[in-house]
Amino acid sequence: MDYRNEDQPSGAAPNEIDGLSIVSEEDGAQVEDAGRRTFLKATGIAALGSALAVPFARFFPEGLSPVGIAQAQDMDAYAFKDQLTLLNDRPVNAETAAHLLDDKITPANRLFIRNNGMVPDHALAMDATGWTLTVDGEVDNPLELTLDQLKSDFEVVTRQLVLECGGNGRAFFVPGASGNQWTTGAVGCPEWTGVRMRDVLNAAGVKPTAVYTGHYGNDPHLSGDPDKVSISRGIPIEKALEEDSLIVWAMNGEDLPAIHGFPLRTIVPGYPGSTAQKWLNRIWVRDVVHDGPKMGGYSYRMPAYPVAPGTEVPEEDMVIMTTMPVKSLITSPATGTNSVGRSLDVRGHAWADGDVTSVHVSHDFGQTWQEANLEKPRNKYCWQHFNATIELPQAGYYEIWARATDTNGYTQPVTTPGWNPRGYGNNMVHRIAVIAS
Numbered sequence: 001m002d003y004r005n006e007d008q009p010s011g012a013a014p015n016e017i018d019g020l021s022i023v024s025e026e027d028g029a030q031v032e033d034a035g036r037r038t039f040l041k042a043t044g045i046a047a048l049g050s051a052l053a054v055p056f057a058r059f060f061p062e063g064l065s066p067v068g069i070a071q072a073q074d075m076d077a078y079a080f081k082d083q084l085t086l087l088n089d090r091p092v093n094a095e096t097a098a099h100l101l102d103d104k105i106t107p108a109n110r111l112f113i114r115n116n117g118m119v120p121d122h123a124l125a126m127d128a129t130g131w132t133l134t135v136d137g138e139v140d141n142p143l144e145l146t147l148d149q150l151k152s153d154f155e156v157v158t159r160q161l162v163l164e165c166g167g168n169g170r171a172f173f174v175p176g177a178s179g180n181q182w183t184t185g186a187v188g189c190p191e192w193t194g195v196r197m198r199d200v201l202n203a204a205g206v207k208p209t210a211v212y213t214g215h216y217g218n219d220p221h222l223s224g225d226p227d228k229v230s231i232s233r234g235i236p237i238e239k240a241l242e243e244d245s246l247i248v249w250a251m252n253g254e255d256l257p258a259i260h261g262f263p264l265r266t267i268v269p270g271y272p273g274s275t276a277q278k279w280l281n282r283i284w285v286r287d288v289v290h291d292g293p294k295m296g297g298y299s300y301r302m303p304a305y306p307v308a309p310g311t312e313v314p315e316e317d318m319v320i321m322t323t324m325p326v327k328s329l330i331t332s333p334a335t336g337t338n339s340v341g342r343s344l345d346v347r348g349h350a351w352a353d354g355d356v357t358s359v360h361v362s363h364d365f366g367q368t369w370q371e372a373n374l375e376k377p378r379n380k381y382c383w384q385h386f387n388a389t390i391e392l393p394q395a396g397y398y399e400i401w402a403r404a405t406d407t408n409g410y411t412q413p414v415t416t417p418g419w420n421p422r423g424y425g426n427n428m429v430h431r432i433a434v435i436a437s
């Protein structure tokens with residue numbers, strides 16, 4: 001089994017209150033040299049840094065870079081991010097504190113990053129020369145489309161769509177689950193521009209034998225082995241043919257940033273972020289469920305039945321995670337805010353696989369709930385904004401909780417839901433802490 005990306009168990013789970021949590025380092029001693037890139041010789045402090053996978057390599061003086069040039073380049077591609085929490089720098093993984101996600105449209109510099117491999121060279125150079133998208137497999141006419149063809153031959157659509165990692169909230173599972181210790185910030189809702197995946201698939205002519213897509217990008221594997229694919233996931237053909245499953249080249253009106261998949265990626269709203277293939281160059285239409293790297297084993301798969309926390313679930317009992325659960329995030333005030341007024345304005349976003357029908361907030365650990373104002377979504381799969389004014393009965397310490405309910409009648413649980421080996425799908429209520437004066 002490849003532990004490099006899914007990482008080792010993190011030990012104790014952090015405190016469950018957002019903002020008071022301890023983000024544990026991961027990937028310790030898992031770093032290997034990537035043969036296909038030039039590396040600085042690991043000596044002295046560099047060797048030590050390499051063994052510990054120091055996550056703040058960019059602060060090291062020039063020449064003392066602990067893990068080498070390729071990683072330094074990835075961190076350059078990360079440099080435009082605004083105050084994100086870096087969980088790992090090889091591969092780059094970073095999340096966003098809730099109060100930094102207050103914008104209605106998530107700016108590029110606040111969107112989380114989840115890389116399984118390295119940022120490809122063409123992206124680092126922002127060079128899309130000769131880029132093509134191949135569509136093959138169970139289709140009548142395999143296609144090889146240039147970016148220009150993609151942009152001119154199909155209807156261009158712009159949609160604001162949630163992108164959320166399936167492991168968002170993993171840090172709160174007890175016992176801890178291995179992988180990036182995301183708290184609440186592996187989510188965002190930028191505006192994407194591109195074409196519908198279904199228009200492209202229909203142009204290729206989907207055969208009746210098609211059951212699944214397989215998405216490929218060209219991000220180098222961490223091992224440096226050019227024959228290894230970092231990640232290749234896919235979606236059921238019915239989902240690929242839905243009108244909001246997109247192939248996009250722009251985020252918030254600009255070219256995709258290098259680290260977010262320049263020049264092309266998929267966006268599959270309602271599904272785990274891992275299906276949103278970055279640096280997309282091929283969609284392979286399959287006559288079986290796609291079996292690329294990170295489709296099998298414990299990756300993005302859940303037990304087929306409820307298991308007790310800590311259970312060793314046999315691999316054959318794991319099933320692919322499809323839709324993401326209903327969720328909400330309080331983006332103002334920031335957790336830890338002191339001296340808030342007794343009349344407290346709170347706001348945030350809520351999202352689901354479909355629409356959110358209501359959001360409730362509580363200041364007394366869920367003993368009483370108050371319905372928040374909820375805006376309609378700008379388009380399907382866009383997050384919805386809520387706000388409420390909570391009257392706090394007296395000065396002191398409060399937790400503010402938010403709980404969303406979706407059109408299917410599902411409500412966020414107040415505790416971590418169904419434990420699973422890799423800690424996916426945690427949609428427990430979001431909690432912040434404030435002191436009222």
Ligand SMILES: Nc1nc2c(c(=O)[nH]1)N[C@H]1C(S)=C(S)[C@@H](COP(=O)(O)O)O[C@H]1N2
Pocket residue numbers: 111112113114115116117163164165166216217218219230231259260261272273274275276277278279
């Ligand atoms: N080629 C490629 N695509 C990828 C990944 C990756 O490592 N390589 N990570 C996936 C995962 S697990 C997630 S959650 C999203 C994260 O997208 P972002 O980094 O743009 O936020 O990209 C997905 N697409």
Ligand SMILES: [Mo]
Pocket residue numbers: 114164165166167272273274
């Ligand atoms: Mo992810």
